[in-house]
Amino acid sequence: MNKNDIVRLTIEDMSLEGAGIGHTDGVTIFVKDAVVGDVCDVIITKVKKTYCFAALKEVVEASPYRVEPACPNARQCGGCQIMQVSYEKQLEIKDNIVASNLVKIGGYDRAFVDSIREPILGMTDPLRYRNKAQVPVGVDKDGKIIAGFYGARSHRIVPSDDCKICSEKSMNIVYTVIDYMNENGVSAYDEATGKGLIRHVLVREGKATGETMVCVVVNGDKLPAADSLISHIQSVEPSLASLVLNINTRRDNVIMGYETRVLYGKEAIRDTITLTNGDTIAFDISANSFYQVNHDQMERLYSKALEYADLHGTEEVWDLYCGIGTISLSMAKHAGRVIGIEVVPQAIENAKANAKLNGLDNAEFYCGEAEVVLPEIYEKMSRPDVIMVDPPRKGCDTVALDTMVKMQPNRIVYVSCDSATLARDLKYLEERGYHIQKYTVCDQFGHTMHVETVCLLSKLHEAKHHINVKVDMDELDLTSAEAKATYKEIEEWVQEHYGFHVTNLNIAQVKQKHGIIERENYNKPKSENSRQPGCPEEKVKAIEEALKFFQMI
Missing domain, CATH: 2.40.50.1070 (OB fold (Dihydrolipoamide Acetyltransferase, E2P))
Structure with a gap:
């Protein structure tokens, strides 16, 4: 493959930058302005070892998803990467990119991701939406x-x-x-x-x-x-x-x-924004203020975040990366107290003024980097019930994530503008005891590849919604490690994440392997000559992952 070669391609997929992706002779080719489903002739513009970039020369057979861009400058301007794709297909592409990142980067099973994915929130009209x-x-x-x-x-x-x-x-x-x-x-x-x-x-x-x-x-x-x-x-x-x-x-x-x-x-x-529950919140916005550029979709995004927070009037909510208080004040009407943290001093002043504007005296705001301020405030204040995070594209700092885990909130609501860093952070939190319950993709930026995602994470005991487990008297004789999760919870965790059943005996064998003292009735043979079946390797691995999740090993 050489520069200026002309190649005929069938476009099979779309890249994260909105380019069409095709293959020929084992080489991946990225084609600007191509649409998945197109058959097209392309001109190679740059050659790498295993992939190439190309310009669209001619659409030989148009994809059913190809439309005429609303803007005559769409191919030259860098603002709208996918205006040539039908809006319905844009939503499908974005929804699948988020799911794919949760699988590839987050390490989640695809079937599990699909089971917790709520319908994408698309726009009524994807034109003229920017404020x-x-x-x-x-x-x-x-x-x-x-x-x-x-x-x-x-x-x-x-x-x-x-x-x-x-x-x-x-x-x-x-x-x-x-x-x-x-x-x-x-x-x-x-x-x-x-x-x-x-x-x-x-x-x-x-x-x-x-x-x-x-x-x-x-x-x-x-x-x-x-x-x-x-x-x-x-x-x-x-x-x-x-x-x-x-x-x-x-x-x-x-x-x-x-x-x-x-x-x-x-x-x-x-x-002002009006949430789906009827709440109206007013904001004063300066030239430098961060304020979502899509007003109508902002209302839907913040409504979903409030729904996930599940507030009943008494909870303490901490909002990291709070900006001018848009999410904080949306939560404050339904919480006992809200604490917001933001690195930009002017934004904190705006947030305080916006709290006063809305007559909300249960919102406090602190200036500084979340990873610095959060540990300091945590040492002085009580544990939050809900932590709300809406970080910049780079995601959360590990110090902030570690402090969040240490604070042990019941729920974490994570709003993200980059599903790759979102998936990375979710994996980090999952490994430390917080399990994603559901998520929703919200299209704030029609005709671009950018998208917002809101996720709900909970500690597992809450996620299981108070599982009822029959407890025998000898079940009360627990070690400190065993007390972190019942056999039933471990069994259900494995079933959910690996798709197969493990027995109490399997769990007991793995726990014994890691030095967790077992109760007699689970692990002792009925006679000295009886032989217990060994635990299959795949089940050992699954149970060990469950024990790590429950912080038992």
Whole structure:
């Protein structure tokens, strides 16, 4: 296989980046813009030892899942990787990627994963869903100011006057800023030289309130003719609530700087979410605040998290990576106390203000990295009933995970934006006594490969919902190791995870192997000459895994 070879492929699958996957002569080929089910001719663009990358040359036979993208820039822009795939198929692909990661990385059995998977939460309409547009500004080869989105794996701006997953209002505002720049001689930032003023235009919307914020990110400390910019924006958005200037003079690709100044209106806009139980929570959102970009799906995601938390008014809930308090305050209405932890100081101030805004005095917030603050707070406070985590893409730090296990909450609700790190963390927690009960995938980002997942984990005794076991009197003569799990619980754990039955004798033999003292009636032959059958190796392994799960060995 050589570069520029033309190959005919049948696309068999989709990669995590949204490329089609095909095979020829034992070589895996990743094809941008291809759809599972396509028969297509592709041009090899890069050759590796065991795989290649290719560009789509021609679709010879279109997949039944192929659709015409809603956006003419879909193939050039890096924002929507799979807009050429029908939305129903997108949901299936995402759902299966999460399940596959739980199997391959988490180590769970596929049948088990399928048994605990709840139906994916898809969008009613996968277009115009974003409440935030973050649009880079630059110049083309002719020196003309342009705005759009970066091409895939590049910082090359693909001009776009209408992003189909952003609102029309936000894109109108962006191009009104471009008009202001042209009329007032305001330059666009050039990444290559580090010169020029305006780098990005960010538009945030309160979907429930209609309030709009515009943030202009500049490579400097002031904006010329600010009154003219205000007038331009108000001409297309009369209800403008906030115009802020963000200072970012760094030579890197981080969008926002550390300093933000108000040019017009207030420093934050307000939005509300309404959960499926009817609760309404209000939030003030600043330019730097983390706030889910899909308002309607956020309501469904947080409703599911609240459902999994199973609160009855008295529980203590700890929310790690709490941001501006969106999940914390959703829980606070149904908990005795909520404690939130977040590394960003401004977010903590926002969270405290949002608690006050909603009249919730049972929510406390602490600033710092979860892996640092969590152990410190744990030493001073009581054990939480529920721990809620919504970490960044990298997942949870092992120090945080270890502290969570040490705190022994009844339930852990884990919200994740990366199913690979989710699976890794679930495996870590599973090995330390927390068993996944169920999970739901929620599509927050239609036409992209990104997806959110919410999982419920419980300690096994709770997961079994109070199993009733008949106890003989000699059952009360337990060692400390035996007291951690009954024979019935071990038997059911093996059945659930390995799909076969083990006997009390099997369990007793393995426990004896590991030095756990057994009661006479389980392990002693009826006569000195009788022979007990040996425990098969596969059952030994399964029982040992159960004993590890119950922390008995």
